[in-house]
Amino acid sequence: MTQFDLATLFDAVAATVPDRVALVWREQRRTFAEEADRIGRLAAVLAAHGLGRRAEAAEPWESNHDHLALHLHNGPEYLEGLVGAHRAGVAPFNVNYRYVDDELAYLFADAGPAAILYHEAFAPLLARVLPALGRPPLLLQVADGSGHALLPGALDYESALAAAEPGPFEASPDDLHILYTGGTTGMPKGVLWRIGDLVEGPLGVARRDGRPYADLAEALANVHRVDARTLVLPPMMHGSGTWTSLGGWLGGATVVLPDRVDGLDPAGVWKIVERERVTRIPLVGDAFARPLVEELERGAYDTSSLRHLLNSGAAINPATRRRIGELLPAVRLIDVVGSSESGFQITRMGNDPFRASAGAGVLSADRTRLLEPGEPAVGEEELGWLVKSGLIPRGYLGDPDKTRGTFVTFGGRSYVIPGDRAKLLADGTVEMHGRDSMTINTGGEKVFAEEVEAVVRALPQVAEALVVGRASERWGTEIVAVVRPAPGSEEVPDEVLKTACAEHLARYKIPKAFVRTDAGLRLPNGKADYATARRLVAPSQEPT
Template identity: 65%
Template sequence: MPQLDLAALHEAVAAAIPDRECLVWEDRRWTWREVTGRSRRLAHVLREHGLGRRDEDVPSWESPHDHLALYLHNGPEYLEGLLGAHKARVAPFNVNYRYVDDELAQLFGDARPAAILYHARFAPAIERVVHRMDRVPLLLQVADASGVPLLEGALDYEQSLAAADDAPLPVRTSPDDLHILYTGGTTGLPKGVLWRIGDLMVGPLGLVRRDGSPIDDLDEAVARAAKGAHRVLVGPPMMHGAGTWSALGGWCGGGCVVFPSRVDGLDAADLLDTAEREGVTRIPLVGDAFARPILAELDRARAAGSPYRLPRLRTLLNSAAAISPDVKARVLEHLPHARIADVLGSSESGFAVTRTGAAARTFAMAPGGAVLSADRARRLAPGEDELGWLAKGGALPLGYLGDPVKTDATFLTVDGARLVVPGDRARLLADGTVEVHGREATTINTGGEKVFAEEVEGVLRDLPGVADALVVGRPSERWGTEIVAVLRPAAAPGDAALRDGCARLLARYKIPKAFLRTDAGLRLPNGKADYAAARALVAAEAADAAETALAPAEDRGHAG
């Protein structure tokens, strides 16, 4: 099936609407013509340093491209980096800017970047790890408020662009060119997911008709984009799929991408001020980590007599983490013209199931979706009482970079169709909707019973006084593993109240045996659960308890 590619589509849309706004950040505005010129200049810089695609056949888990690492906070350079890389036929990939040196070195060892585009504040980390790489990459440093000087051997980004040509590139891009998305590594080492850009566009980026069929005609895609009036406010970090897909999806539809002023974390007041000022139509969210601060700011503004006015906002697109039903309902009270759409998927599948409405508990299957049997050998029919695996067909990645074993284990052929099975357990109900139980990797086996952490977390987050909650397992002599909840309290609910609240909705074996409280954040920058932090808190509490138990009686206050 013929497909389009990002570079060619962006060029064609820019030719049709050259003076329309394409990108906005603070008081800076770029038209489609200006973004085209800057991304061409970056592509010329990459090509002049010998980077591009090699004409060779490689297995589905390998890449024929040179790779560009994007080690950046959100901002115009991130989008220019993505687009410029594709114009140069270089495969871009995301870098988690929270990584410490060993994690960064591991990522670069796996991804083998030929070039790194990075904000100046990350220059010290680059300097420490670059000598551990097999080759010295091209370093392009973006000046920022940190004031960190240019690394030795690095090129200043703006100076390089200013000296480069802005003519069209003398290379023909292709839907077969790769876009690499590294997973967050929350359940293991990060893995580079290899998307053909053509598949990415008709999958996660939404280049499809109303009936779900892919748009493969360039003139049709340009005409659709020319009618587009979307303004997408991207708050989630683009180092993860939710942010990148929201931004590029907006561009594929001819929309303008808007960034809030603060790009190194969520500032709800700044985000809503930007949304109001710029008349945004869509805002991506990442679970309660985004929705709760936004709700608090909406409440504050209303109480102060100056509510936010967002008449053009139509969609809050939530992915990667859940929003509590009560939080949804209260947000929609402030935004009666908008809807909250939940999409559940992964870096490997795109969006597999969707739902709307504050009270909805089950999901509708997205096109190409399926629930496989427990042995992953067949598709389940609606109403089969078997806990299976959520799967997705259609436009899919090729595999994992450098990992044929993991590729074969995750991408299956069932009944002649290629499907991806990222690891979510699910049940297909009689009405055709999907009940999602959670990731197998976060399942806790306690006393012979399987407990899905996300189910318990959802109940806890709905209890009064609980701002956030994660659930992990810890060793237990009685149960093998017992469930422990790590809470960030908004008030001070006692353990008994928490147990009673859980007991109304959960079987006894699912109720946490202990509740730990912390003021620390339990979320990664993209809003996903930080299970490593939760496990560290549980381990530290266990170590403190053991030390107390071993201390002399007088030290414990029990002398005489």
């Protein structure tokens, strides 16, 4: 069976349906042929600056490519950057556009970008961070009307494309694609995917039964008949947004982007569904689903084209699920659980139980064997580890220890253990019990508690702090800091603490509330007393 690289397959799709609209955003409508030309020009720009493949990577945590940072809001340039990088033999990686100076400096130090494709709005931030990079990267600045001049040495994106000419290229399924986690593994880590595995796995370029296509002709056979228009709401800086967009393109679907790029505009979303006859919308839990449902209840919108809602990254609460079923009875709601490290592991249709996808299973609690349906994880312990084999990444960029701990081999097969606990029931369905580590999922964003704690503890008004999650109707889970105030700081308002945190943390990581206590927040052995912190944090009584 044949695996495909991203650039070759996209070019083949564009040659198959050159006049079909590939992308819609605001006033822009571009065909597959037009996007293929722009992607070829971007690849030529990267190649002209000497970027591409390097020496072969000997270890699973090593990369043999130059790296392109995508510091962008959603827009045509994001997809062009992803495919154009692969066409040039460059490995793209995502940048969380909410990062502030310290976070971005950490990411760039870890990823080592040789080039940065960025929106003009981020120029001031980059100007502060770039001097710390040892190697000056190629800078490609995308105009967005924010009024910032080109950074020194930067190229205007559109001008650079206009001056370039697409040329021949060589791409391979072995080329790497880097997807940075949002904090699931602690500080962000770059997950190294072979692009062939990513295309066949998370991007969904495979037969309906999950088996790979025999050849390119079979992969393209259905492209002529596709009638799909995907409205991509999640940021492409996350896997859910990237995978949905690229998977759509590789299947010949039109990708539609909402007008607003820095937040959710529910009324605008439903107007686009009407105008573009959208067939599919990816969601990220209640943070997306609840506002959309509320707007649908307020207004009258034509949703007759809509066939699928694909939810991943966070849960949708039962009440919202019921409202979706009542308002959109002909629409199928599909829930997917996975991670940057695993792709999709378990899925469910509507209110059915979760079932394992190809290659997924539940590992015993002691990590020695795969469980059979209904088998205890170990002894009387019922919870095991959700794992995936087959189409999985190579490892974490530059981190051999984390790679060895997360990507394991036993019984002659390689598995990834992202850290989710689960129970394999007697009927073969899977019951999820959440992430074992101290990661808080808030509105689809994964937040590493210890990172937030370090910032809060550094505030002069705080003597000690622990960070935990609290149930929230809007966010699913919200960030709450339990703090022991420094002497004389007991009456400092929450807003003062939030403002101080904003200097070091992206907005979604800032605690929504600060619970004050005189109690000690450490156990006798010096470890954090999260049990006490959770007892002090009661569920929110009002929507947040």
